[in-house]
Amino acid sequence: MKAKWIAGALLIALASVAMAGEKGMGTAAMKQLDANGDGMISPEEATAHPRLSENFDEYDTDGSGTLEQGEFARFETMSQEREMKQKGKNE
Ligand SMILES: [Ca+2]
Ligand SMILES: [Ca+2]
Numbered sequence: 219m220k221a222k223w224i225a226g227a228l229l230i231a232l233a234s235v236a237m238a239g240e241k242g243m244g245t246a247a248m249k250q251l252d253a254n255g256d257g258m259i260s261p262e263e264a265t266a267h268p269r270l271s272e273n274f275d276e277y278d279t280d281g282s283g284t285l286e287q288g289e290f291a292r293f294e295t296m297s298q299e300r301e302m303k304q305k306g307k308n309e
Contacts, residue, residue: 248290259285271298 249255251270253263264271264285270293277285277293285293 245287247294248287249252251290259286 222250223226248259251259251263251266253262259270260272261271261283264274270277270285273293277283277289279289279292282285
């Protein structure tokens, strides 16, 4: 009985590690912006990040008025690419 419980706990732990890995670095940045912790970035929360705030509508691809995880992930990918391009120009 006890061994079964441990196996179950281990499975849950492994699953959360796998999920954390999938979300990657994006989650930490999103959590920082997500002031009320509802898992979405509202326009008000985006004001903490000027570049995100400026292009908020562009990244809100489903027009829900908030950025969900997928939409924020896209913003992060785009800004990373932009940064890499800028670095390339400066060097
Ligand atoms: Ca929020
Ligand atoms: Ca949205």
